């Protein structure tokens with residue numbers, strides 16, 4: 366690991382000011398991703414600003430009936446919180462399906478959302494990687510790409526966004542609250558991460574020095590019955606090959622509203638809006654679900670080793686939503 | 695860059711000067727001579743380095759010591775107060791729940807923490823088994839581990855055993871959960 370200085374911030378503005386002055390500085394949450402990447406020499410900050418004392422560590426109800434999650438809340442506390450378990454089970458489930466309890470105890474909500482891709486080449490500094498070193502090339506396109514993206518890829522990067530939490534938050538239309546050098550703003554979670562395009566070095570739309578302070582969940586009645594299904598190479602403690610976060614509102618056999626987001630398939634949580642549009646206003650049958658899923662995946666572009674993700678994602682959508690529909694009957 | 699920190703390790707106050715790069719695991723093993731937590735992967739993947747950090751299990755290999763100045767740490771060695779083995783330690787011996795023993799201190803710390811988590815009503819992925827995700831949403835009371843090996847396996851999945859002693863680790867934990 367390279368030498369670095371360590372400082373503690375006690376409020377958001379202080380954290381932003383400290384970071385904005387140093388182009389190579391980074392915020393430190395639980396460190397479970399950043400410290401790992403520093404050991405691998407992938408991340409090379411010269412200054413760490415510990416923000417655990419600068420952002421809220423509590424979960425509270427909002428006046429509109431929604432819920433605000435402080436960016437410093439641990440992943441474990443988020444998943445154990447009754448408000449989340451009862452109103453947004455998909456969020457608790459997504460968190461509990463990621464990492465291990467040891468990691469979740471330390472990992473923060475802000476750090477979880479900004480964790481970097483698990484692409485093997487990104488983590489190996491002896492290989493070419495446009496995300497780690499812009500312009501060096503992408504080793505994955507002609508290499509091992511079984512775990513990587515099928516939607517929204519570019520000729521420069523086919524990496525996936527690894528956070529399970531982000532997928533569930535995309536489904537429930539969460540908003541990320543930030544404070545940055547230019548003030549504060551709210552960013553829809555579906556717009557926090559970006560597609561790689563020709564600048565895969567940028568995972569998200571945040572400016573240098575922009576701090577996540579909280580995540581807001583809007584009131585969403587149908588989220589009380591929602592589900593996260595994660596498909597991976599072993600039953601626990603592995604990143605997603607494909608995952609689905611879903612919620613549905615069915616009345617008189619007709620889909621009134623539905624939310625579907627996919628993980629493991631793109632550089633961002635993939636909100637399946639095309640499938641949602643096709644499903645609304647008709648019956649929630651297996652056949653309609655399959656056609657909606659197929660329409661969503663129509664533009665998928667498999668890599669050499671991951672064509673299996675297309676039928677896997679289709680089946681995962683169908684099964685997850687159907688389970689919700691059947692449980693509601 | 696050197697910084698002075700203090701840690702309470704297995705009940706004893708320790709002061710030490712560490713480079714900012716020092717992990718909690720290296721501080722414990724190399725600086726304080728507590729070799730109970732083991733270095734397996736050094737990347738948060740195996741759980742051999744598990745300690746209780748301010749009462750919660752954590753991988754000490756990914757924690758920077760400077761970021762935990764003033765923390766209370768309990769290692770597997772510290773669970774045996776005055777040389778009396780912790781019930782979990784005795785159960786691992788009784789069930790032959792290890793082979794080489796390298797993962798064992800981490801397994802035991804993790805298992806002890808897991809019993810507390812379940813008693814406090816923390817859910818796991820297995821707790822949410824209903825098709826609509828409702829199982830884990832309702833009933834935020836204690837989770838029964840004694841009758842659910844699946845809960846134990848899921849909650850212990852952050853501790854790998856290269857010798858694959860899992861078949862004995864699960865019953866060892868189950869027995870302590872029952873008592």
Ligand SMILES: Cc1cc2nc3c(=O)[nH]c(=O)nc-3n(C[C@H](O)[C@H](O)[C@H](O)COP(=O)(O)OP(=O)(O)OC[C@H]3O[C@@H](n4cnc5c(N)ncnc54)[C@H](O)[C@@H]3O)c2cc1C
Pocket residue numbers: 391392393394395396397398399400401416420436440462463464465468471472473474475476477478479480481527528529530575576577578602603604605737738739
């Ligand atoms: C073995 C292993 C298995 C894992 N499996 C999974 C899995 O299955 N699913 C999953 O989702 N995750 C998984 N993870 C990843 C884990 O969830 C993340 O490491 C963790 O959530 C990161 O949180 P942190 O607080 O430790 O972040 P840090 O490591 O502290 O930070 C991560 C990044 O976010 C930035 N950052 C942190 N907080 C803020 C903030 N408030 N505002 C702006 N920037 C910030 C940091 O600068 C850094 O770039 C796994 C990790 C390991 C090591």
Ligand code: SF4
Pocket residue numbers: 482484485486487493494495496497502503504505506513521522523524565
């Ligand atoms: S897929 Fe992206 S992260 Fe992986 S090697 Fe290519 S450029 Fe790097």
Ligand code: FES
Pocket residue numbers: 732733734735736737738739740741742743744753754755756
């Ligand atoms: S040594 Fe820490 S998890 Fe493997």
Ligand code: FES
Pocket residue numbers: 791792793794795796797798854855856857858859
């Ligand atoms: S007993 Fe050898 S690694 Fe577990």
